[in-house]
Amino acid sequence: MGAVKTKRMPRAVREQQMLDAAVRIFGQRGYMAASMDEIAELAGVSKPLVYLYLNSKEDLFTACIRREAGALVEAVRAGVRRDLPADRQLWEGLGAFFTHTAENPDAWSVLHLQARTHGEPFAAEVTAMREEIVAFVTQLILAGAREAHRDPDLPEGEVAGLAEALVGAAESLAAWANATPGVTAHQAAATLMNFAWAGLGDLMAGRPWAPPEEQPGPHVG
Amino acid sequence: MGAVKTKRMPRAVREQQMLDAAVRIFGQRGYMAASMDEIAELAGVSKPLVYLYLNSKEDLFTACIRREAGALVEAVRAGVRRDLPADRQLWEGLGAFFTHTAENPDAWSVLHLQARTHGEPFAAEVTAMREEIVAFVTQLILAGAREAHRDPDLPEGEVAGLAEALVGAAESLAAWANATPGVTAHQAAATLMNFAWAGLGDLMAGRPWAPPEEQPGPHVG
Amino acid sequence: MGAVKTKRMPRAVREQQMLDAAVRIFGQRGYMAASMDEIAELAGVSKPLVYLYLNSKEDLFTACIRREAGALVEAVRAGVRRDLPADRQLWEGLGAFFTHTAENPDAWSVLHLQARTHGEPFAAEVTAMREEIVAFVTQLILAGAREAHRDPDLPEGEVAGLAEALVGAAESLAAWANATPGVTAHQAAATLMNFAWAGLGDLMAGRPWAPPEEQPGPHVG
Amino acid sequence: MGAVKTKRMPRAVREQQMLDAAVRIFGQRGYMAASMDEIAELAGVSKPLVYLYLNSKEDLFTACIRREAGALVEAVRAGVRRDLPADRQLWEGLGAFFTHTAENPDAWSVLHLQARTHGEPFAAEVTAMREEIVAFVTQLILAGAREAHRDPDLPEGEVAGLAEALVGAAESLAAWANATPGVTAHQAAATLMNFAWAGLGDLMAGRPWAPPEEQPGPHVG
DNA sequence: CATGAATGAGTTTTCATTCAT
DNA sequence: CATGAATGAAAACTCATTCAT
Numbered sequence: 001m002g003a004v005k006t007k008r009m010p011r012a013v014r015e016q017q018m019l020d021a022a023v024r025i026f027g028q029r030g031y032m033a034a035s036m037d038e039i040a041e042l043a044g045v046s047k048p049l050v051y052l053y054l055n056s057k058e059d060l061f062t063a064c065i066r067r068e069a070g071a072l073v074e075a076v077r078a079g080v081r082r083d084l085p086a087d088r089q090l091w092e093g094l095g096a097f098f099t100h101t102a103e104n105p106d107a108w109s110v111l112h113l114q115a116r117t118h119g120e121p122f123a124a125e126v127t128a129m130r131e132e133i134v135a136f137v138t139q140l141i142l143a144g145a146r147e148a149h150r151d152p153d154l155p156e157g158e159v160a161g162l163a164e165a166l167v168g169a170a171e172s173l174a175a176w177a178n179a180t181p182g183v184t185a186h187q188a189a190a191t192l193m194n195f196a197w198a199g200l201g202d203l204m205a206g207r208p209w210a211p212p213e214e215q216p217g218p219h220v221g
Numbered sequence: 222m223g224a225v226k227t228k229r230m231p232r233a234v235r236e237q238q239m240l241d242a243a244v245r246i247f248g249q250r251g252y253m254a255a256s257m258d259e260i261a262e263l264a265g266v267s268k269p270l271v272y273l274y275l276n277s278k279e280d281l282f283t284a285c286i287r288r289e290a291g292a293l294v295e296a297v298r299a300g301v302r303r304d305l306p307a308d309r310q311l312w313e314g315l316g317a318f319f320t321h322t323a324e325n326p327d328a329w330s331v332l333h334l335q336a337r338t339h340g341e342p343f344a345a346e347v348t349a350m351r352e353e354i355v356a357f358v359t360q361l362i363l364a365g366a367r368e369a370h371r372d373p374d375l376p377e378g379e380v381a382g383l384a385e386a387l388v389g390a391a392e393s394l395a396a397w398a399n400a401t402p403g404v405t406a407h408q409a410a411a412t413l414m415n416f417a418w419a420g421l422g423d424l425m426a427g428r429p430w431a432p433p434e435e436q437p438g439p440h441v442g
Numbered sequence: 443m444g445a446v447k448t449k450r451m452p453r454a455v456r457e458q459q460m461l462d463a464a465v466r467i468f469g470q471r472g473y474m475a476a477s478m479d480e481i482a483e484l485a486g487v488s489k490p491l492v493y494l495y496l497n498s499k500e501d502l503f504t505a506c507i508r509r510e511a512g513a514l515v516e517a518v519r520a521g522v523r524r525d526l527p528a529d530r531q532l533w534e535g536l537g538a539f540f541t542h543t544a545e546n547p548d549a550w551s552v553l554h555l556q557a558r559t560h561g562e563p564f565a566a567e568v569t570a571m572r573e574e575i576v577a578f579v580t581q582l583i584l585a586g587a588r589e590a591h592r593d594p595d596l597p598e599g600e601v602a603g604l605a606e607a608l609v610g611a612a613e614s615l616a617a618w619a620n621a622t623p624g625v626t627a628h629q630a631a632a633t634l635m636n637f638a639w640a641g642l643g644d645l646m647a648g649r650p651w652a653p654p655e656e657q658p659g660p661h662v663g
Numbered sequence: 664m665g666a667v668k669t670k671r672m673p674r675a676v677r678e679q680q681m682l683d684a685a686v687r688i689f690g691q692r693g694y695m696a697a698s699m700d701e702i703a704e705l706a707g708v709s710k711p712l713v714y715l716y717l718n719s720k721e722d723l724f725t726a727c728i729r730r731e732a733g734a735l736v737e738a739v740r741a742g743v744r745r746d747l748p749a750d751r752q753l754w755e756g757l758g759a760f761f762t763h764t765a766e767n768p769d770a771w772s773v774l775h776l777q778a779r780t781h782g783e784p785f786a787a788e789v790t791a792m793r794e795e796i797v798a799f800v801t802q803l804i805l806a807g808a809r810e811a812h813r814d815p816d817l818p819e820g821e822v823a824g825l826a827e828a829l830v831g832a833a834e835s836l837a838a839w840a841n842a843t844p845g846v847t848a849h850q851a852a853a854t855l856m857n858f859a860w861a862g863l864g865d866l867m868a869g870r871p872w873a874p875p876e877e878q879p880g881p882h883v884g
Numbered sequence: 885c886a887t888g889a890a891t892g893a894g895t896t897t898t899c900a901t902t903c904a905t
Numbered sequence: 906c907a908t909g910a911a912t913g914a915a916a917a918c919t920c921a922t923t924c925a926t
Contacts, residue, residue: 008904008910030339032253036896046912051897117251117338141421148426161394161404161412162421168393169386176385183382191382199420200362200383201308201430205369209422257921267887269923278921450889450925472781474695478917488891493918559693559780583863590868603846603854604863606839607832614831615824625824633824641862642804642825643750643872647811651864699900709908711902720900 015053018043023064027106031061031118058121065115065122068107069129075100076133086144087209091193093136094170098185101174108178112171130167137163166196236274239264244285248327252282252339279342286336286343289328290350296321297354307365308430312414314357315391319406322395329399333392351388358384387417457495460485465506469548473503473560500563507557507564510549511571517542518575528586529651533635535578536612540627543616550620554613572609579605608638678716681706686727690769694724694781721784728778728785731770732792738763739796749807750872754856756799757833761848764837771841775834793830800826829859 009017021043025034036057040047054060079096080089101108111129115122141159170192177188197209230238242264246255257278261268275281300317301310322329332350336343362380391413398409418430451459463485467476478499482489496502521538522531543550553571557564583601612634619630639651672680684706688697699720703710717723742759743752764771774792778785804822832855840851860872 011910014910030253032251033339035894037894047896048898048913049911052911057896113334113338117334144421158412158415161397161409162416164397165390165394165413165416166421168397169390172389172392173382173386176382176389188382191379192386194379195383195386195417195420197420197422199416199418199423199430200365200387201418202420202423209420256919268921269887270885272922273885453889456889472695474693475781477915479915489917490892490919491890494890499917555776555780559776586863600854600857603836603839603851604858607836607855607858608863610835610839611828611832614834615828618824618827618831630824633821634828636821637825637828637859637862639862639864641858641860641865641872642807642829643860644862644865698898710900711909712907714901715906 011053014043014045014049018045018050018054018060019064019067022060023068023110024106026061026064026114027109031114031122036060061114061118061122062125064110065125068104068111069126071104071107072097072100072111073129073132076136086140086147087193087197090137090140090144090197091189093140094189094192095185097170098174098177098188102178102185105178108174112175134160134163134167137166166192169195232274235266235270239266239271239275239281240285240288243281244289244331245327247282247285247335248330252335252343257281282335282339282343283346285331286346289325289332290347292325292328293318293321293332294350294353297357307361307368308414308418311358311361311418312410314361315410315413316406318391319395319398319409323399323406326399329395333396355381355384355388358387387413390416453495456485456487456491460487460492460496460502461506461509464502465510465552466548468503468506468556469551473556473564478502503556503560503564504567506552507567510546510553511568513546513549514539514542514553515571515574518578528582528589529635529639532579532582532586532639533631535582536631536634537627539612540616540619540630544620544627547620550616554617576602576605576609579608608634611637674716677708677712681708681713681717681723682727682730685723686731686773687769689724689727689777690772694777694785699723724777724781724785725788727773728788731767731774732789734767734770735760735763735774736792736795739799749803749810750856750860753800753803753860754852756803757852757855758848760833761837761840761851765841765848768841771837775838797823797826797830800829829855832859 018039022034022039025039025042029035029038036047036050039060040050043050050060054063076093076096079099080092082089084092111126115126138159141162173188173192177183177185194209198207202209239260243255243260246260246263250256250259257268257271260281261271264271271281275284297314297317300320301313303310305313332347336347359380362383394409394413398404398406415430423430460481464476464481467481467484471477471480478489478492481502482492485492492502496505518535518538521541522534524531526534553568557568580601583604615630615634619625619627636651640649644650681702685697685702688702688705692698692701699710699713702723703713706713713723717726739756739759742762743755745752747755774789778789801822804825836851836855840846840848857872865872
């Protein structure tokens with residue numbers, strides 16, 4: 001069922017196994033419905049060992065959030081070449097984001113749903129990650145405006161809302177792409193890129209944003 | 222604290238009191254952390270009566286979701302005049318949406334967070350509502366393209382993604398507006414409208430979407 | 443085994459049954475070794491009911507201590523006629539004390555051993571009772587000195603130590619009498635009365651204190 | 664915190680370190696609340712080593728009781744010169760007793776509270792020690808009566824009760840002296856000596872027992 | 885209609901204790 | 906000798922849920 005029951009592993013390894021199991025259970029059952037029994041069983045260890053290493057259900061959950069938040073941010077960071085123009089950077093970042101969330105649905109459930117739903121301490125943990133991403137996007141928007149050779153009329157405060165909307169749309173599309181068969185990370189990224197960069201107005205007028213098919217794009221599996 | 226304890230009320234009224242209490246508790250504590258004891262006490266009735274009328278915690282939760290989903294859809298529907306051009310309809314719909322979620326934070330928490338986080342059956346309930354809204358938005362996008370007098374190059378499936386992205390951005394902004402002091406429903410609607418209709422590209426080029434300030438807009442409190 | 447399992451009793455009655463069971467288990471197993479399961483079973487109810495009425499193990503233990511402390515003080519108070527000379531009052535008080543502790547060995551274990559051994563809060567509870575008794579004895583000693591028509595050379599502070607020693611001896615003898623077959627409450631009271639009033643010196647010189655056999659003495663079963 | 668972690672010590676030394684730690688933890692936390700983890704850490708050794716040397720928590724506790732009981736009896740024995748008259752011997756014994764208990768409060772807590780509170784086997788261990796002391800006191804009482812040149816009217820069985828009462832009073836006063844600031848071992852011994860030898864009757868009549876201030880008395884720190 | 889009395893089943897957490905190295 | 910890795914068993918406590926009145 002769970003991990004192969006090997007005896008006597010070094011602590012670091014066991015801890016990762018426990019986090020693997022916990023992310024899976026938390027992601028599928030939800031934080032409260034998840035039982036430490038089930039997590040321990042899936043990890044292939046006894047409950048006391050989980051407590052010995054991770055202290056409590058809350059600490060275990062926090063450890064899951066931290067690990068997965070770090071992994072997601074790292075995946076996006078690794079997927080973006082920072083020497084490209086702003087729209088290309090956004091395109092690559094979205095691709096990496098949708099790919100990672102598609103490949104780790106339980107982790108995405110933990111970050112997007114569970115952590116936000118069960119108390120400030122956990123929510124704060126994801127908020128930190130989110131702010132990193134929002135800051136990145138904000139920067140891209142400003143860079144894009146600069147590249148357009150036009151003094152942006154965008155009020156400082158307005159950009160925050162735009163970045164928030166973009167990230168929110170991305171988060172929502174991730175869940176949608178995961179749940180809708182036949183929608184790949186690539187397609188999700190393209191849809192959002194169009195929506196965000198060209199806008200519905202341009203799309204309707206037949207002026208979509210052109211994805212750069214000729215060059216190595218986002219790393220989509 | 223709860224409703225005033227009056228004897229002998231018609232069943233329908235009692236049920237609404239119970240749902241009021243349940244939405245508040247579920248919204249604040251979360252589905253699992255909410256206890257039937259607390260809900261019964263806040264509703265001003267005895268626990269067995271709650272079970273007599275609403276059968277179980279799951280049924281009670283489902284009833285909450287249904288009622289609040291209906292109320293939200295109805296609020297949006299009532300806020301839109303269907304004889305306006307597409308962008309105006311979208312503008313009014315967003316205004317109604319942000320207004321309703323701001324005025325009913327517990328209900329919004331139940332729909333947006335709790336229902337999605339505690340198992341398929343509940344998530345399906347909100348998904349149904351969401352699909353209604355997505356369908357409405359999809360229709361608006363197609364109508365907008367038609368109005369632009371141009372054969373939309375938009376592939377059928379692509380529009381679904383766009384609507385999904387728009388609704389997702391709206392949901393995310395609702396939470397953001399609720400949590401950020403000083404951001405009104407009107408501002409949230411304007412930000413999203415700009416983002417969605419004009420797109421980042423146009424915004425950067427100095428071509429924002431113009432909100433119709435001279436006419437009665439969305440019903441913002 | 444435990445109380446007869448009767449269904450649907452008024453709360454006050456059930457609470458006394460629970461306290462009865464708890465005193466017995468706490469007295470025999472000790473506070474920490476006692477399990478709420480066992481107490482509930484002996485009381486003939488389910489564990490949740492114990493928690494519903496008594497809140498927690500600590501509260502339950504405190505309730506036991508309070509009830510039994512009150513019962514013991516009341517037994518001593520009821521056994522003493524306050525219009526007698528000091529030595530007779532002491533004699534009657536001791537008799538009542540040894541009788542009560544002999545008839546309620548578990549309660550005595552709770553008060554004398556368990557409560558003193560498991561934390562300040564519990565110990566404070568018995569200390570209050572003890573101080574009542576020490577105060578009574580102190581008063582008797584002073585009254586006795588007055589009756590002896592002699593200005594007592596006893597320094598004020600010294601009397602506290604004497605009362606403490608007398609009460610301590612009584613407590614210790616109670617356990618001894620309970621554990622030694624053939625020693626009645628009457629005999630324990632007589633021994634201690636001799637020891638305390640006459641002193642070893644007088645006893646050795648053949649001058650014991652004379653118990654008033656011709657009159658109704660302590661109520662010994 | 665605990666003993667300095669030195670490697671390769673002879674077994675006997677290590678065992679004493681463990682017992683030192685155990686007495687301290689048992690005395691402060693209580694038998695059940697004490698954890699083997701804490702004891703091992705305070706002793707500066709690993710848990711398995713504790714088990715290797717002392718087998719189990721019960722055995723460890725028993726070993727503590729035995730060692731401390733022996734130490735207390737030895738302290739009293741060493742403090743008494745057997746060639747003095749009975750009252751002087753009692754005086755010296757009490758002094759040694761109060762001194763030892765004051766200097767070893769954790770050990771006294773283990774013997775007086777913990778051992779008596781957690782089951783027959785442990786209680787029996789202290790009972791054995793207690794009987795040694797009671798026997799010594801009994802002997803003193805009989806010797807005192809002989810010295811008084813008077814055929815003691817004291818019935819054989821009565822003397823047991825008297826010794827019991829005296830020891831009980833001493834135990835109780837030890838706790839009282841430990842808890843009451845400003846009461847020295849010397850004062851406690853004097854108070855009890857007065858109470859026991861002269862008796863309340865004589866005290867009230869102004870005939871206290873005279874402590875031998877001119878000679879080397881009990882070894883009070 | 886309404887409720888005080890009652891519980892089965894499950895939760896997190898802790899601890900004494902033992903191998904394998 | 907000494908220890909890091911691991912666990913079986915149990916404890917306190919909670920909750921949704923149901924009768925009998």
